[in-house]
Amino acid sequence: MSKVPALELIDIHKTFGDIEVLKGISLKAYDGDVISILGSSGSGKSTFLRCVNLLENPTRGDIIFNGNKLDLIQGETDLVANNMKQLTQMRQQIGFVFQSFNLWPHMTILQNVMEGPLHVLKRPKHEVAEYAEHLLRKVGIAEKKDMYPNQLSGGQQQRVAIARTLAMDPQVILFDEPTSALDPELVGEVLGVMRNLADEGRTMLIVTHEMNFAREVSSEVVFLHQGVVEEKGTPDQVFGAPKSDRCKAFISSVF
Numbered sequence: 001m002s003k004v005p006a007l008e009l010i011d012i013h014k015t016f017g018d019i020e021v022l023k024g025i026s027l028k029a030y031d032g033d034v035i036s037i038l039g040s041s042g043s044g045k046s047t048f049l050r051c052v053n054l055l056e057n058p059t060r061g062d063i064i065f066n067g068n069k070l071d072l073i074q075g076e077t078d079l080v081a082n083n084m085k086q087l088t089q090m091r092q093q094i095g096f097v098f099q100s101f102n103l104w105p106h107m108t109i110l111q112n113v114m115e116g117p118l119h120v121l122k123r124p125k126h127e128v129a130e131y132a133e134h135l136l137r138k139v140g141i142a143e144k145k146d147m148y149p150n151q152l153s154g155g156q157q158q159r160v161a162i163a164r165t166l167a168m169d170p171q172v173i174l175f176d177e178p179t180s181a182l183d184p185e186l187v188g189e190v191l192g193v194m195r196n197l198a199d200e201g202r203t204m205l206i207v208t209h210e211m212n213f214a215r216e217v218s219s220e221v222v223f224l225h226q227g228v229v230e231e232k233g234t235p236d237q238v239f240g241a242p243k244s245d246r247c248k249a250f251i252s253s254v255f
């Protein structure tokens with residue numbers, strides 16, 4: 001029996017006004033895959049990632065989660081969810097880590113991590129608190145649990161955001177340039193946490209400009225150029241012997 005991908009995107013297109021930003025991108029992620037999405041600024045990486053769980057509505061294409069096709073219908077300009085229950089369930093199982101952390105400023109670190117499992121999953125408070133503390137230890141930030149986000153550095157806030165995502169026990173985690181908003185000295189601590197998640201066998205799609213990290217951690221690397229997949233393969237193939245000249249030029253410009 002063939003294995004069903006955890007996530008499959010088929011021929012995703014996205015148009016903003018007159019501009020076609022995604023021109024038919026397909027991708028399959030199996031459980032345990034770590035897929036890095038690379039490309040120069042404006043190539044459509046973030047837009048593609050945001051289409052996965054309909055933070056952006058694709059103009060065309062299919063999204064299949066664990067073999068179940070997301071029910072999409074034609075809206076005014078783009079496809080929209082036809083079944084909010086199905087979309088909500090999918091979003092609960094696909095975590096999203098944003099570049100800008102998006103923590104609740106009026107909640108403590110612990111409350112931020114507890115919010116989803118407590119109010120969305122309706123799990124018992126004592127269980128949720130215990131698990132949240134465990135996750136904060138895991139990302140190395142347990143001692144800050146009673147502080148508020150603005151009392152933490154960017155790197156610490158991003159680690160909290162990762163713990164908050166893990167608290168929902170997602171099957172897949174999407175990372176949209178998780179270190180791009182950080183001062184250079186804080187990037188390593190966040191990449192360290194992500195590296196541990198990859199080592200644990202988490203399924204991750206990562207939009208990143210951190211080339212060394214992508215090379216070391218990914219099972220597959222996808223290089224986008226102007227809304228199409230220009231090159232994809234193992235890190236050794238894409239970084240070591242890219243077939244496309246554009247990918248070659250990109251790689252040599254960043255190393």
Ligand SMILES: Nc1ncnc2c1ncn2[C@@H]1O[C@H](COP(=O)(O)OP(=O)(O)OP(=O)(O)O)[C@@H](O)[C@H]1O
Nearest residue numbers: 016021039040041042043044045046047048177207
């Ligand atoms: N909401 C929007 N409305 C109009 N155009 C948009 C919108 N979001 C993105 N775009 C355009 O789509 C293109 C792709 O943007 P996207 O953010 O996906 O690129 P990216 O590869 O992630 O770039 P970067 O590495 O700079 O973040 C850009 O030209 C951008 O200006």
